[in-house]
Amino acid sequence: MNLTGQMLIGGQSVSGTREALHAINPATGQPLQPGYAGGDQAHVEQAGALAWAAFDAYRETTPALRAQLLETIAGEIEALGDALIERAMLETGLPQARLQGERARTCGQLRMFARTVLAGEWLDVRVDQAQPARQPLPRADLRQRQIPLGPVAVFGASNFPLAFSVAGGDTASALAAGCPVIVKAHSAHPGSSELVGQAIVRALQQCGLPAGIFALLFGSGREVGQALVNDARIKAVGFTGSRAGGLALCQTAQQRAEPIPVYAEMSSTNPVFLLPAALQARAASLAQGFVGSLTQGAGQFCTNPGLVVAVQGLALEQFVATAAELLQHSAAQTMLTPGIWAAYQDGVDSLSRHASPVASGVLPTGPNQCQAQLLRVTAAEYLANPALQAEVFGAAALIVQCRDEAERLQLAEALEGQLTATLQLDDDDIALARSLLPVLERKAGRILVNGWPTGVEVCDAMVHGGPFPATSDVRATSVGTAAIQRFLRPVCYQDLPDALLPTALRHGNPLALRRLVNGVREG
């Protein structure tokens, strides 16, 4: 393990000029070495210039070379071995098995995007051939492909130090699209960030690609992040974090001379609807599944089930009683950072002002530990207090008790945008579910039946996204192969001679792409 406490710009370790930030071991509250001196505007300028200089060459690399880069990064991350896992454990308080799983997910994600690049559907090649004899006017030869937007700024998330961080989903999909990436590391895990950054630098070297394709910057305040989003050479932003943080980046991006897309994944309470037949048949097992999902990883997931919606009655009371019993025995778990722990306390306090306590988890025994909390309100109270809609990041949930199905539907309509919405149902609930579905489709990016929202599969069909404020762009997903589309734009080529056409659009179709030609999809 070779931590320098430096940033990575142009393949070189570069010392920051601002005050050093130190990761805090949340299990002890103690700072970790080395310190990471923050960058300044000159570092952003340097990284931006290198990314820009590398962009035209990188975006025309062959699919094979780009896939090789993604696979080499995965291999280099694996080659970091236990050192990465050990450092990430120290910086995040997350257990070893979780971080090993997250590393597998991160590397699997890089390899998935390698396959996506090779498959070539992201190029969305469309060809309308010339019709010189068409009346009243001839048709030109028109060909469309997707090209990358340009250098992308990625802001690492605190809660996935590998899978949503330096080489996480945003970086992997941007590199797959052909965009250089400048990562602003999350201050909670700078050492893990540096190790993974070094892995990317090595992979670029091995693939013979310009070092400017990647940079890793540190900074504890807003200076680096704001400078990055304001840099004219940055053409898109990926962010996972708080609503306030995401909105600040959106505002900066909109106020630029050239506004740019921001993909901010921000906040979601992930409502779970317990339908009557299911609740009647299996209140206790539902409670068990719910508490398991709620308390997993101290509830530090974007898709944590923070809201349970049910109609009042004995079955609900049985669910509540079982959930309360289980929660009371739920051990306190170390949270990611002192800041997240403090925000969790504030969030629970805010819920408590409007909702009644149901149960609390085991009392914390060390610093920064999350004591799980379950509260309840009536639907009328929930509807009357918009503050109750705010996400509390951690193992806290609110049970909302509706008078009847009409009030449940009203509540569903009043929800803000969500990453997920879940239906717990039995056969007799199907008709009711059918009436809720149209509302949930308008509210969420992913709809689950008889599952729990934590656990986000990395695959073609996944949507990790949703209406505002779940994300800043409802048209996008930040997980799964469709995430590559966030960093692409279409360009049309009219009557270009074959010698000037990009390879993907040449008449002989040298990349063997499945094109749309004169309105017909090639087999």
Place this chain on the structure above:
Amino acid sequence: MNLTGQMLIGGQSVSGTREALHAINPATGQPLQPGYAGGDQAHVEQAGALAWAAFDAYRETTPALRAQLLETIAGEIEALGDALIERAMLETGLPQARLQGERARTCGQLRMFARTVLAGEWLDVRVDQAQPARQPLPRADLRQRQIPLGPVAVFGASNFPLAFSVAGGDTASALAAGCPVIVKAHSAHPGSSELVGQAIVRALQQCGLPAGIFALLFGSGREVGQALVNDARIKAVGFTGSRAGGLALCQTAQQRAEPIPVYAEMSSTNPVFLLPAALQARAASLAQGFVGSLTQGAGQFCTNPGLVVAVQGLALEQFVATAAELLQHSAAQTMLTPGIWAAYQDGVDSLSRHASPVASGVLPTGPNQCQAQLLRVTAAEYLANPALQAEVFGAAALIVQCRDEAERLQLAEALEGQLTATLQLDDDDIALARSLLPVLERKAGRILVNGWPTGVEVCDAMVHGGPFPATSDVRATSVGTAAIQRFLRPVCYQDLPDALLPTALRHGNPLALRRLVNGVREG
């Protein structure tokens, strides 16, 4: 021809409450009857409520029914016959043949989107089947489709009273996506708008669809437009018009409690690069093609070639001399509105402050006539005066003379975002073109060789879009089948029983869609 001077809300003619606006016959300067009283916030509220109420039903219509609607609208527009063409001629000053062609384009576009809806690729169905035995964790059944965003506000353009107006590309693609549409008619052609609006109302009736799927509002100030974009039920905006108008809508949309996408197509000077071998070989014919494209329709096209970039020398002087000669004989043509005419005068005045006159067209003989203008500057002057980058809407163009190819490349890099960029080249220019192409790809949505940018084919491969300020969203096109994607978002369904799945996602694939299943594209 049955013009009521009323708006269309819920299939009914509704009188406005604000001051009546009158179209002006630009050829005479005289107002046309009837007056169209403007709507107010209550009308927006009413149209918004109806659109919202119709949304869930409309978005689940079968592809067949939605295609039928689009085809019926086309048929109803054609059934308006000469009345529509005659009214549009009065309101716009455009000649009969042009408007007949535009009507054909409009109806062809509606029918193209009908075919697109039926083909079903827009649904982008992705299926990842359950793997219950997978280790370490089972995989759920995950299915993704695209659903429409919600009701869309469409702002008609002045320069295409049919093809970019009430039933134009924005409306057609939004209806194809499954979005209700509320059109704010352009004040320049309210009569044509009402006629087309009535055609849409009739089509909805014939298809047995809710009247709330479409509304047509009038208003001379910003009240109706701003209220529309601020309405919480509106989920996207389509706009074609000025940079100032587009930016105002973007700002409003961003400041909503729930920000929404705005697709504003705003401004472009459409640079044409005359490469040396082509210029040497055919300066006179290039000048002829250029002046033809520049003066067509009084230059009132978004893709009008307003900028010619060449390296200094005898060949350029020959081009300039021929273009000047042709332009001097170019007849003055009536512009669309007095406002557009006045803006053209201002734009030419502004260019004249920094550029030297080359030639002017024939002097106007009537009101609101556009006198074509050709001016020239050196590249150094162009680079020093950002005001010269502003689009002048009409038949005015600027020739920029570069010292050498290095300066031309520098100028290309300094350009703002464009809808189009054109290369005039011969075989000996290919190497030079190859060096310019990467820059132009970053600057424009469409790149042409040896053509002229006016004339936008409606097809799969077209991109009518480009980097800011050409449009507000570089990821989109407003012409061609890909325009449907602007109004869609992905939703993932996890472990839904077949009875709850949308038809497109059912296990038996009843719509016979070409899905992506477990990473493999179905044949």
